[in-house]
Amino acid sequence: MVVGLTMWALQRAWAWISGGQEMRVSSALMMSWGILLEDPPNVLPANVTSQVLVGWWWVFCMLITATYRSSLIAHLSVPDKSPTIDTLDQLLEEDGWTWGMEPTYGVGWQWFKESSVPTVQKVNQRIEVLDAEEHLALVLQGRHAFLTWKYYIRTIIASSYTNARGYTPTYTGRSEYINYGGYGWGFRKGAPFRERIDAVKQRLLQGGLINYWMNELILTSSREARKNNSMEDTAAQVSERVVLGLGQLQGAFYLLILGYVAAAFTLLAETITNKFFRNAGQFPNTSLLPPLRR
Numbered sequence: 016m017v018v019g020l021t022m023w024a025l026q027r028a029w030a031w032i033s034g035g036q037e038m039r040v041s042s043a044l045m046m047s048w049g050i051l052l053e054d055p056p057n058v059l060p061a062n063v064t065s066q067v068l069v070g071w072w073w074v075f076c077m078l079i080t081a082t083y084r085s086s087l088i089a090h091l092s093v094p095d096k097s098p099t100i101d102t103l104d105q106l107l108e109e110d111g112w113t114w115g116m117e118p119t120y121g122v123g124w125q126w127f128k129e130s131s132v133p134t135v136q137k138v139n140q141r142i143e144v145l146d147a148e149e150h151l152a153l154v155l156q157g158r159h160a161f162l163t164w165k166y167y168i169r170t171i172i173a174s175s176y177t178n179a180r181g182y183t184p185t186y187t188g189r190s191e192y193i194n195y196g197g198y199g200w201g202f203r204k205g206a207p208f209r210e211r212i213d214a215v216k217q218r219l220l221q222g223g224l225i226n227y228w229m230n231e232l233i234l235t236s237s238r239e240a241r242k243n244n245s246m247e248d249t250a251a252q253v254s255e256r257v258v259l260g261l262g263q264l265q266g267a268f269y270l271l272i273l274g275y276v277a278a279a280f281t282l283l284a285e286t287i288t289n290k291f292f293r294n295a296g297q298f299p300n301t302s303l304l305p306p307l308r309r
Contacts, residue, residue: 050069053080099188100112100188103192104134106160107138113153114141114143114161114162115160118144126194142162151171155185160188165191166233170236170237173234173236174241200212
């Protein structure tokens with residue numbers, strides 16, 4: 016609207032100075048809206064100033080429409096992702112969600128049962144006990160969370176639920192809950208090397224080598240697992256291939272013979288009909304040209 020009014024004012028000023036024909040307000044507004052809707056007018060303003068304004072307005076509208084189309088296509092092509100759940104508090108706030116653990120009944124169960132945190136206690140009241148495969152099947156269906164160990168689930172997802180390009184349909188929460196129960200190294204009392212081993216382990220943890228080694232281990236094992244799975248799938252596909260023989264192609268041959276028989280009967284009927292009409296002198300004139308006159 017602003018561009019249309021500006022164009023009308025410029026055209027009116029030019030008409031007042033030069034004595035030419037001025038533009039109506041409705042024509043200026045329709046011209047600006049037509050350019051915006053990619054339906055430009057056939058006649059441009061008479062003065063150069065209005066023509067420059069129309070040209071820049073056309074460039075601006077072209078950029079705006081291209082940006083709008085690309086954004087709309089991207090929005091319609093890629094569906095919006097639901098907000099991720101990273102904490103137990105967020106899990107409790109969502110409606111219709113379920114969660115569970117495996118029937119291991121180890122220190123993980125002990126942590127949920129003996130925790131004094133209200134959030135952990137509420138989660139413990141609604142835990143479903145299923146196998147890992149059943150939990151992951153529910154996760155793929157949606158609105159289900161699998162509570163388990165960090166490196167354990169990373170290994171399963173990397174080996175069985177990740178393709179060759181690294182894409183996985185699952186999401187792993189960012190929050191990690193520390194469970195003080197676990198594995199340890201046993202030494203006899205008073206062992207002189209215990210302090211040195213503790214110091215080396217502390218340095219490895221602080222330097223990030225433990226996480227680096229675990230990531231490399233999971234990556235290598237997942238690659239090997241995916242490679243083995245792909246080889247097994249290829250072998251299964253090859254074994255499922257069946258060479259077609261004459262027994263499997265009987266139907267095609269029957270249809271071919273039936274078509275030949277139908278064509279032969281049609282040709283025979285056409286020949287008999289043609290001879291009958293010719294002998295009777297009633298064969299219709301099928302020529303598209305008029306008869307010749309002498």
